[in-house]
Structures are given as C-alpha cells and as structure tokens.
Amino acid sequence: xxxxxxxxxxxxxxxxxxxxxxxxxxxxxxxxxxxxxxxxxxxxxxxxxxxxxxxxxxxxxxxxxxxxxxxxxxxxxxxxxxxxxxxxxxxxxxxxxxxxxxxxxxxxxxxxxxxxxxxxxxxxxxxxxxxxxxxxxxxxxxxxxxxxxxxxxxxxxxxxxxxxxxxxxxxxxxxxxxxxxxxxxxxxxxxxxxxxxxxxxxxxxxxxxxxxxxxxxxxxxxxxxxxxxxxxxxxxxxxxxxxxxxxxxxxxxxxxxxxxxxxxxxxxxxxxxxxxxxxxxxxxxxxxxxxxxxxxxxxxxxxxxxxxxxxxxx
Ligand SMILES: [Ca+2]
Ligand SMILES: [Ca+2]
Ligand SMILES: [Ca+2]
Numbered sequence: 108x109x110x111x112x113x114x115x116x117x118x119x120x121x122x123x124x125x126x127x128x129x130x131x132x133x134x135x136x137x138x139x140x141x142x143x144x145x146x147x148x149x150x151x152x153x154x155x156x157x158x159x160x161x162x163x164x165x166x167x168x169x170x171x172x173x174x175x176x177x178x179x180x181x182x183x184x185x186x187x188x189x190x191x192x193x194x195x196x197x198x199x200x201x202x203x204x205x206x207x208x209x210x211x212x213x214x215x216x217x218x219x220x221x222x223x224x225x226x227x228x229x230x231x232x233x234x235x236x237x238x239x240x241x242x243x244x245x246x247x248x249x250x251x252x253x254x255x256x257x258x259x260x261x262x263x264x265x266x267x268x269x270x271x272x273x274x275x276x277x278x279x280x281x282x283x284x285x286x287x288x289x290x291x292x293x294x295x296x297x298x299x300x301x302x303x304x305x306x307x308x309x310x311x312x313x314x315x316x317x318x319x320x321x322x323x324x325x326x327x328x329x330x331x332x333x334x335x336x337x338x339x340x341x342x343x344x345x346x347x348x349x350x351x352x353x354x355x356x357x358x359x360x361x362x363x364x365x366x367x368x369x370x371x372x373x374x375x376x377x378x379x380x381x382x383x384x385x386x387x388x389x390x391x392x393x394x395x396x397x398x399x400x401x402x403x404x405x406x407x408x409x410x411x412x413x414x415x416x417x418x419x420x421x
Contacts (some may be wrong), residue, residue, distance in 0.1 A: 128336060140250050140295050140309035144174035144206045147197035151385065153368045155194055156180070157212050163358070165351045174271040174340055174383060175369060178351040179327065182363035185351065189213030190221045191327040193366045197403065198323070198373065203375070204309040205319045209325045221246060221298065223329040223364070225306045231318040231372065235382030236270035239315065240282050243296040246306050250295040257294055257314065258282035258334050267341040271382035277341030282334035320375025322384060330364035
C-alpha cells in the first residue's frame with residue numbers, strides 16, 4: 108500500500124514537472140520575435156570610417172572626451188575593420204519588443220562573419236548613465252538567446268562622476284552583474300536575414316521594465332571588450348587612448364577596434380539635452396534662426412546641408 112502511494116506521488120511529481128516544462132516551452136515559443144521585423148521608426152546614421160580607410164584615418168565622428176568613438180581600426184597600424192564600422196542603426200517596435208538593427212560596413216577581413224561584441228546600451232533614467240547593456244558575441248542566423256548577455260550596474264557607477272564625459276582615475280566596477288533572462292524578460296539576437304553585415308536585436312519591453320522613455324545607442328567592440336571598464340574614457344586619458352583623427356594623439360592606441368553611436372530618445376519628447384544624446388542642429392532660414400534637426404538623425408551637419416530638404420525646422 109505504502110509503495111503504491113510512493114509511486115503515485117512520484118508519478119504525480121513527474122506529471123507536474125512535465126506540465127511546467129510544457130507550459131514554459133509554450134510561453135517561450137509565444138514570445139519568440141517574429142521572423143519579419145516591423146518597419147523602422149527611425150534610422151540613426153553614424154559616421155562611416157571606410158572613406159579614408161586607405162589613409163588610415165577618419166576626419167570626424169570621434170570625440171574621445173565626450174564618449175563618442177569612430178575608431179574601427181587596429182592599434183598603431185590603423186588597419187580598418189569593416190565588421191566594426193557602424194554605418195546605420197534601425198529602431199522599430201511592436202507590442203512586445205524593441206528592435207535594433209546595427210548595419211556594419213562589411214564582414215571581418217579574417218574569415219568573414221561578424222567577429223566583434225555588438226551591443227545596445229540603454230539609459231532608462233535619462234541621465235546619460237548607461238544602466239543596461241545587451242551584448243552579443245557570434246550572433247546566430249536564427250533568433251537566439253545563445254551568446255547574448257544582459258549586463259546591469261548594481262552600484263550605478265557606469266560612467267563615473269560625469270557619465271559619457273571623460274573622468275580621470277575611475278576605479279569603479281562599470282557593468283557589474285548579469286541580468287537573468289526569463290520567458291518575458293528576454294533579448295534575442297540574429298544576423299539580419301536581409302543583410303549579412305547587420306546584427307539584429309529584439310529586446311523585450313518587459314526586460315527594459317517598460318520605462319516611459321529611454322535613450323539607446325549602439326556599440327561594436329573588438330578591442331578592450333570589458334564591460335567592467337565602462338565608460339572606457341574614464342579608464343585612461345587621450346594620450347594613452349590615441350586618436351583616429353590626425354591630431355597630436357594619432358594613431359589609435361589603448362582604445363582601439365571600437366565604434367559607437369550617439370544616443371536616440373524613444374517614448375518621450377523631453378526636450379532637454381542629456382549627455383550622449385544625438386545633437387540637434389541649429390540652422391539659419393530665411394525667417395531667422397530656427398531649431399532644426401536632420402531628418403536622418405545623427406547625420407553630420409555638413410551632410411544634412413548637402414541634402415537640404417532633410418532639415419526639419421520648427
Ligand atoms: Ca561612431
Ligand atoms: Ca562608424
Ligand atoms: Ca565619465
């Protein structure tokens with residue numbers, strides 16, 4: 108009698124475990140991002156490094172002291188790395204996910220593929236201080252959480268005293284924890300099926316904890332690749348870091364093989380300037396000075412001037 112009860116109990120436990128597994132599987136399957144990503148709401152255009160790659164330099168887009176990098180080049184030799192040069196980033200959303208597609212200039216020169224660590228960084232308190240970093244190594248060709256790590260910052264010291272802006276002598280812990288993914292709180296990544304040079308992220312709104320507004324920016328890194336050293340420009344000065352622009356710090360040294368973008372605001376129209384935010388241009392019109400922004404956000408002023416109709420003025 109007793110052994111019958113025991114085997115019934117075991118049977119019951121196995122059944123319960125199976126049901127839990129099945130229901131978890133169903134939830135996970137339901138929350139997988141769709142094959143076709145919604146159309147972009149906005150496209151962020153980054154400075155390209157390919158133009159002067161043969162001359163081993165860039166002429167703009169890198170501002171070390173303000174946390175903006177355009178240095179997809181090896182240290183010292185300044186060899187251009189196409190799979191680290193961010194060209195544009197598309198941002199889209201549906202009910203469950205935000206989507207970010209980082210388009211790189213090309214594939215890795217040694218054996219193809221995308222060999223960097225690619226990340227989307229979030230600032231959900233709108234202070235300029237990154238507080239969540241979704242990073243992938245070796246993105247898969249189907250939506251997957253494999254190789255994807257979500258980093259958090261327990262003691263909120265990413266960026267040191269002044270986030271984004273360089274501080275000297277930073278000794279903090281940067282991104283210091285990983286956030287566990289669940290069926291709802293998840294980040295999937297794949298190589299964009301429509302562009303083999305692009306990494307596509309689907310970050311669930313639940314993972315971001317549905318903030319009213321947030322800033323996001325993109326990273327391509329095959330240099331330091333150390334999230335504990337975030338922000339990188341707090342860990343060394345411009346002499347040690349080097350520069351891709353032909354100034355007194357040229358060439359790139361301690362901070363190398365790295366590209367990032369300015370940050371765009373989603374979900375709120377707060378009109379303040381937050382460190383790291385993409386700049387809004389000011390241009391003169393026939394009716395005097397007006398606040399204008401380039402239709403293609405992040406496009407340098409001279410290039411937006413070139414495509415004159417792309418200025419949107421209020
Ligand atoms: Ca850049
Ligand atoms: Ca770039
Ligand atoms: Ca800082």
